[in-house]
Amino acid sequence: MKKLEQSKLIGNKTIQISGSKSISNRLLILESLFKNIQIGNLSNSQDTQLLKKALLENTETVDIHHAGTAMRFLTSYYSIAEGKTTILTGSGRMKERPIKNLVTALQNLGVEIEYLENEGFPPLKIQGRKITETKVDVPANISSQFITSLLLIAGKLEKGLEINLVGEVTSRSYIEMTLDILKKFGIQASFIGNLIKVEPYNESNQSAVINYEVESDWSSASYFYSFAALGRETIHLKSFYKESTQGDSAIAKIYEEFFRIQTIFTEAEHKLTLQPDLNFQFPEKIVLDMNNCPDIAQTLCVTAAALKIPFEISGLGTLRVKETDRLLALYNELQKLGTQTEITDNTIKSLNFNDPEENISIKTYQDHRMAMSFAPFCLIKELNIEDEDVVEKSYPMFWEDLSKILNKE
Template identity: 60%
Template sequence: MILTKSTLLSNKTITVSGSKSISNRLLILHALFSNIRITNLSDSQDTKLLQAALENNSDTIDVHHAGTAMRFLTSYFAIREGKTTILTGSDRMKQRPIKPLVDALKQLGAEIDYLENNGYPPLKIRGHKLRGGEVKIQANVSSQFITSLMLIGAKLENGITIILEGKITSIPYLEMTLKILRTIGISNSWESDTIKVEPNIQTEKNSQIIPFTIESDWSSASYFYSLAAIGRNSISLKCFKPFSLQGDSAIRELYWEYFGVNTISEGAEAKISLLPESNFKYPERIELNMNACPDLAQTICVTAAALKISFHITGLETLKIKETDRLSALQNELFKIGCLTETTDESIWSTNFIEPAANISIETYTDHRMAMSFAPFCLLQELSIENEEVVQKSYPNFWADLAQCLTPQTDLDEKQ
């Protein structure tokens, strides 16, 4: 897709669909506790794949690139008594680790085999009644493993006690899971290295309907913050409330502190307006640990590169095992927009800014966030985005929503 050099129109309103992370947790919980009623489910492909997997009752489930679907379904099928399921995914999914979760489930008595490579999907899962109790899990690879255990915890007669070993990554996603469980009446606690989810037969037994309205997706909202920061014009977004379950709502503070984009909430319609300060003094250098919000790393790096603000982002150890190796993908593509970087296994920093290439073509590496994070650069220069359909994974309407906010600069020139 070619994005011609464009100007950001003033104060367009975009409605972003429900949070992918919250939706995928709620779908599993709904499959376990049928009295939950969900509103504003995400329209992402990852959510649709998970929904289909839960509704179809097939013996083989293919979740393509959907990491949370893969991880959450592993525990879900491990407790589906009498059912054997083959859980598989895309070539990339077969390179994304799952061993810490499988090991933890095996401690509870689960029967899971690797069908190709040890430690990686596809999996053959024979469902059994598991009683729960204490499990130990390595906590530095992906928080999704721990969430997966927490989601089934209340269905186990002894509940689940999860001992987290090593450094804990992506903490707000664990807090999100705990808060969602509490909202639907499942007691839990997190003290030091121990998370407990209490057994809950109550939620289902009293069969009272539990309504749950999902707030919109803050990771998707981040691309509009980047547009507002680079284009120095306002945008409004719906449906976002001041209080959020999502750690990625930190984008408000990050874009205020580093790029002078103010967020104003307009209560009634759950609308927020992003208003860039006109005389904002940019920082000399952005020093930031983003372990709490890894999905925002690409957005921040591209905004900083576009504005030629040097940066040093750490805490990114999970980026190498996401949809692609995001650190290496970022390094390659930032170079094309004129930002030289160095990386380690958990960090990236800018070393120099040069003139961007004349013809920029951004590779997306089957990663939706590569496409969406580089798109706002079209406010400075025409660029093309390869395999633009990758956005389906989290934000199918992204290109249409982006188009609403932009006008090609040639159109403006002709009108003048």
Template identity: 50%
Template structure:
């Protein structure tokens, strides 16, 4: 499905309920599979969470997690510790190009039985579940936090728990802390000090209910709408000020782009703040929230300002190489953008080309990041249905906030 986007008007207001956080929901789905007395409320309706839930409840030998990277990593560790269970874990063609060797090596060092079915270091994987009694593992600290969280989530079900030593500087601390917080909320004895994560074995004796906070990365598109509007009073829910999600840094990041955030009960209100003087070049290190990079870069493009974003080394192994994808698509609007392995530099550009057709590369965030730009110029989004990966009702939300969405 290809859609054409234009604006009806640029004064935005109204309330929208955003689906539960995919990051929180997927962690809780693993914990629920290990400890069935857990109940999850406000669970994400994203494709990724649906795929993971299906994988964890399947009795089949072949399990296909499609494009869901989190599901691949979390379920690799989960199935490795399911004694007597044998599965082949596979995914889409892109998933089979995304590395998983670091996690597999860590699990093998603990005694797991995992074999590559095609290319060394990549899915699909043949996993023969075993009782894992080894309880010490070392990992480089600058790797994707999903590898670390995958081990942490399975750890309380292991007979001797797990001690993970991270070597070097940790780059994705918020996601590790999210996992740690969910474990401690469950009642697990767990700590993270001096680069050592320690998790004790655990059994859940009584019912436990978790309510998933709405997704902050999904909130980023509403922040972009507010920044690019003439005026905005946008309310989105359900959010809390003391969030577990690293992407809640949106509040500070977008303050400099003219968006004021007010926390109400379970709701945030976004207002366009015209008193803010926009920087000529917006600078941010997004090592703790790399999923915001595409949205922020496109917001800066729409505002006619430059930006320098760093800490983006994990973007090359996402659904696509997001840095190359951003460079390709932003260039179509006439702007100049330079990338390295972990950064991008956008030069200020004022006359955006119209009717650009934006390719999405099987990446939900490419489609959603560019959509708010319709407040500045008419554009088209290819493969618009890809948004279902994390935000199935995204186009309804855009229509609600006066973006005209027409299938072509």
């Protein structure tokens, strides 16, 4: 249990955030399939460590715990490991997170994959083989990770791959991030309408060494936007770029529009300065579709609840199948801050704001983002965060970094 006393924000501190977990996990798979690259600022998240270990050890049974990207990316990776049988499993929650659309797509490409417990969910038994098919349909409304998973192996197939995205495309920014990284590896791809075409990798590219400096993680940066919005002090974050491929960089625009936090980029130092406008007036209401940046939805809901600004967020269907049912978790825990909400399959809307509870203890539901998104509320009132170690999944240094910017009141 982490006790966060009521605190004040110390101005002008600099926080060094580690590399994007999404970019890092794509790079590790590509490195293993295609060639050696020099990776700088690799994510120190537990999810990245787990994936790295799985790729290095190459055992028959692989337990990926709660790392969603690793689970989905490795499903395709082991599907093309010719002659190798792999059992791919994960935590209790991972066994409840959907994977059927990806498995069906790989089965349609000729791979033998068996569900070892429940149909449509891990654990999987995968019999790797050479894929010769060239086209596949994939429903794109459940998780973009299914598409990324196929894209990461596509260049390895003899004739490349055409992926037809069926239905609404969720978390599109993550697909675009994957295509950008493929390009850096020299893998040609196009994304027109609902069709993605990837050309086979040209082996003569093999010799050119790539240096890839991973931009720091914008999802992790989001919590500092929340601190700046509630504490109205300047915070510096490193190492970020002005043009980001991470969809969660939308946090800068969102917090500028609704909370008057200006983001200033210092190119030379790859530094972001989060600078609150002190003459800030609350917006009347926040209405936003966050389908493109689902991981920062919890951050925004807590900031809005703390400031008692009515909000109505849509595009959040995927939150139901993440580390926990994040809409339900928000509904439960925001009540402790005094905020009543109404949730549907894919939206959350505030109904009214009352005083926070006396002794607030936030449950985290094994979800790192529940712990980190509620932490900034300590600028309003003291609170406890249960199972604080959950932050390791994406941001192991989170509590240490907070201690640098908080002063007990």
